[in-house]
Amino acid sequence: MHKTLLSTRAMPHREHTNGHATPERQFRPLVVHALYTGISRGLAADVLAAHAAGGRAVTVCTALIVASHGHVTDVLPVPSDTVDAQIQHALAHAGPTGVKIGIVSEAAAVERLFRRLDDQPTGPVVLDLTLSGPSGEDIINQQGLEALKAHLARPDLVMVRRRDAALVAGMAIESLDDAQVAVQRLHRLGARNVLLRCGQLPSRFFDDPQARPDHTADLFYDGSEFALFEAPHFELPGLHGSSSLLGMILLKELTEKKPVIEAIQQAKGYVAESLRRSHEQGPNDVPAFF
Template structure:
């Protein structure tokens, strides 16, 4: 029962894999949604077996189960904005695309997750083509890192100037907006490039020296999704996302014997920056 005077908060849905280590995937998305003052919901696509040292396996859910999760929340609670993460297989992508179209789930942020930060594959061999042809045309925004740019377009981004060409090539695959993330390029600032088919915009932040950045891509996409759920337009949502991930990287911390996560709770409890 809703109490008098209360209002339902903005809602966001993550369609993604589960990270048993808690630093990435749906867990990172839900933590980010909460920190951005949005109610988070999830449609789990796969269960990964992973910790700070890497991914040792994953188990996909049946495509119908993924679609039913999306339908369950969309037809009752409503979806203010959604994002995809690990979609694992072509069959799951087909099911997600059908549900997103039928239920008019929009805006949709696509984080084209192909591998973990350790380089462990998170896509079946048949899935890359489906990602290009089935999922990207539904995207309000796609947020690839440089490795994902290479997989999706064949282009190698070695310097800032290459990012514009990569954004154009990705936009030709169908998304409304493209955000090419330049965090893996050398240089002083971490620069991301936003493109809408005609105009480029840069979002820069000082680079932090830390190896503990597990879940950074998921977290950025989730923060952008939260901004969209709160009614921001795409550039403003990207600005919010960039500010959030900058703070989260500064608040990253060691965990286990490998790579620690970014600090999703940095707004709640600041954490000392790691060297």
């Protein structure tokens, strides 16, 4: 298994072109996600992440979620007709350069989304497969999950957190050994490229589960090769948005025709440096990477 240790050095900033250079097309991601009210999570976090990546997001709202700090008040899916109208309008008038998909709550909305993406070229697609929220909110039913599983072959990359990967793969993921089995199951379900965000996970199934490593790990699988990406772990209570930033930088790298593994290396390095800066700065209402 290929293994990459990531330093916390910042990614080099791309130089702005001068008046004699041909300007690159602006990064304009279509972001399909739920709107969390009163907190920079979901759609709001993706918009901020797109800005941090030097782009401008085109948004599609799939649900309104009132949940934060461990409390869930309401989860209201947007009607599938309204989701479809937003997607149709964005594709027709905004000219997105790629697509990042987060929460899509209902099967009908999932079907309409992927039908639109199949009908019109959009550039690369990253699916951040999300089944549950951090405050315990249930954000998709079984029919919606089955619809997503039926379309796992469409995205260029499927990102998934360990908790949600366990639900889709139908198994506990308590070590990197388990994670290798889980990504293979996701690949057999159709996902061409899978990035499992393992977090602080023991390497072997017989390791002490209470002895958490001092680094986080993400495991990639493309059907033939595993690649493990490790980065330092920072304790940052209450800080959120790293998943949005990781997915957005990944999407930007893919729109620039980077190979998937290279795109992951760049995105992981960027996020690791951003988290390091946040750790040095201390508590802040706005994450340093935004």
